[in-house]
Amino acid sequence: MSGKCPVMHGGNTSTGTSNKDWWPEGLNLDILHQHDRKTNPMDPDFDYREEVRKLDFDALKQDVHTLMTDSQAWWPADWGHYGGLMIRMAWHSAGTYRIADGRGGGGTGSQRFAPLNSWPDNVSLDKARRLLWPVKKKYGNKISWADLMILAGTVAYESMGLPSYGFSFGREDIWHPEKDIYWGNEKEWLAPSDERYGDVEKPDTMENPLAAVQMGLIYVNPEGVNGQPDPLKTAQHVRETFARMAMNDEETVALAAGGHTVGKCHGNGDASALGAEPEASDVENQGFGWGNPNMQGKASNAVTSGIEGAWTTNPTKFDMGYFDLLFGHEWELRKSPAGAHQWEPIDIKEEDKPVDASDPTIRHNPIMTDADMAMKMDPTYRAICEKFMADPEYFKKTFAKAWFKLTHRDMGPKARYIGPEVPAEDLIWQDPVPAGSTDYCEEVVKQKIAESGLSISDMVSTAWDSARTYRGSDMRGGANGARIRLAPQKEWQGNEPERLAKVLNVYEQIAAETGASVADVIVLAGSVGVEKAAKAAGYDIRVPFLKGRGDATAEMTDADSFEPLEPLADGFRNWQKKEYVVKPEELLLDRAQLMGLTAPEMTVLIGGMRVLGTNYGGSKHGVFTDREGQLTNDFFVNLTDMGNSWKPIGNNIYEICDRATGAVKWTASRVDLVFGSNSLLRSYAEVYAQDDNGEKFVKDFVAAWTKVMNADRFDVA
Secondary structure, rough: OOOOOOOOOOOOOOOOOOOOOOOOOOOHHHHHOOOOHHHHHOOOOOOHHHHHHHHHHHHHHHHHHHHHHEEOOOOOOHOOOOHHHHHHHHHHOOOOOOOOOOOOOOOHHHHHHHHHHHHHHOOOHHHHHHHHHHHHHHHHHHHOOHHHHHHHHHHHHHHHOOOOOOOEOOOOOOOOOOOOOOOOOOOOOOOOHHHEEOOOHHHHHEEEOOOOOOOOOOOOOOEEEEOOOHHHHHHHHHHHHHHHHOOOHOOOOOHHHOOHHHOEEOOOOOOOHOOHHHHOOOOOOOOOOOOOOOOOHHHHHOEEEOOEOOOOOOOEEEEEHHHHHHHHEEEEEEEOOOOOEEEEEEEEOOHOOOOOOOOOOEEEEOOHHHHHHHHOHHHHHHHHHHHHHHHHHHHHHHHHHHHHHHHHHHHOOOHHHHHHOOOOOOOHHHHHOOOOOOOHHHHHHHHHHOOOOHHHHHHHHHHHHHHHEEEEEEEOOOEEEEEHOOHHHHOOHHHHHHHHHHHHHHHHHHHHHHOHHHHHHHHHHHHHHHHHHHOOOOOOOOOOOOOOEEOOOOOOOOOOHHHHHHHEEEHHHHHOOOOOOOOHHHHHHHHHHHHHOOHHHHHHHHHHHHHOOOHHHHHHOOOOOOOOOOOOOOOOOOOOOEEOOOOOEOOOOOEEEHHHHHHEEEEEEEHHHHHHHHHHHHHHHHHHHOHHHHHHHHHHHHHHHHHHHOOOOOOOO
């Protein structure tokens, strides 16, 4: 039939009905499968971090500088300068970072994809990226979108008079949306803040790991909490939000003031007239969203936040104008042309008003948001502002360092930094680790560990606990530095402090006798334990080992910033701190994804850790073997044995019984049994349970184990 569509609707090209729609309670492993090689258009051997080193850094920066004042008719620049727009793009890219799980941030170029490319707070940032396209096109594979977007913001500040603290290249683009990031449960943009707070009057009750106050915002609502102006209330939300994004009060004030020293808000028109966001825009718009039928080619007619106006008299110059106006005038609430709440001065001289973004013969009142007024009215923030006003150079330096932190916080250790403008200074938020010695005999250390009297469980568990803190989201944590010796990690419940202290006493003595770092001894001891267990099972293997880990000191460690790295659950050791709303197996997936593990790697590690007897507190849940301490595939063999039956006997506790006699053979948790119940995980479990795959299991376990132990070795990458 000529009128029949040849495409199956709801199938290949539409969303259709997914497995999750049919079985909403099913365990979704997509978090471990994203960013597959198939989504990446680059050649398999392409290494961006090597490619970017070939870049002509000076030429690139000059081109970005030139772009700042090269206003385009299709999207004219405010006052002929794109600085404010580029800063907002970079800020909103980096500003999604949150310290609770290390996710978000500008390190992947994810602003190019949904949902970020279509967030209400990102209106018209599609234009900023498109303005950068000629530069990206010119330098091609040598510059990632992630690096270019952050660089554009830094260059914008330089162009407007602020010396840069520094810049690092090395952010590698992703090619698919980051589905692992939880942005909230709301079903609509800008839903009331109440939905993500236990009590919106108590900002610290915001749901973890969230940091922004509403769905679709980067930080806080500029009009006030739930759009209702109240600077003192807003101040409390600003404080909580910025703390969750790794900023203290001084950094928060510096960022607010420095961010609003340049550029403007846009709300000179009818916000309801804007077209659909990029993800909902028709193909003829070519990725552009929020079409403005009333723009008329004038920058001053733009509508983004709905607030309208500049904060300072000279919004293309980095100066002290923000403080001059905020503290030099009294302010009152008014409405923008788009109907948004904003603060305007009660009385101001004509020459102190900023000129129109398109017509320099016209002047308008400056504006302040509710968050700006919070800087003046909150006593703590006000004191910091007064400190900055008394010492402008201190303000500029503090802001420059805070901007650097904002845009580099998710890049991980300084060892990952690339380029000629990497600052020489070591900053505590970079989690510095001194270089470790390699001038010792590995075999001597291993012999001393083997003769120490420690059990396989002690050796493997301690190495795991040290390394499992690694988060691929922001490259923090890991075994390098041996921070498991220091506060707060040495007291974390999941690290079994009493057992840990006994083991570390042994390791510190071995380190002192051999010249190895404690960090190397911890990891090497894990290798000894795995090798010993493999040999007992009949496999003579050697676990690869890299020397050179260093031992961090308390002075190198920001203890408060490490608190969010505390594991609240670790399915690999069959432990969780308390009951949570999410299921134990979901917590396992989250931990595995942060550690950079694939589903097969997660599977083989679980099976190995169980038979090695590494469960928290010596629990026997999931230890499906009578050969504990031997690296066998017994966990999978007995999990898939149809001679067994399974039944719940309590909260997250199950019995595995002999199907014929009813005798109890083992106990288990949900984390154990999900490897038999979930179809995908069972397919991996069956591979390792096969009679011909005992050796494969051991080899795969060692490979996955080594990956975890070396995940943070950026010093040798």
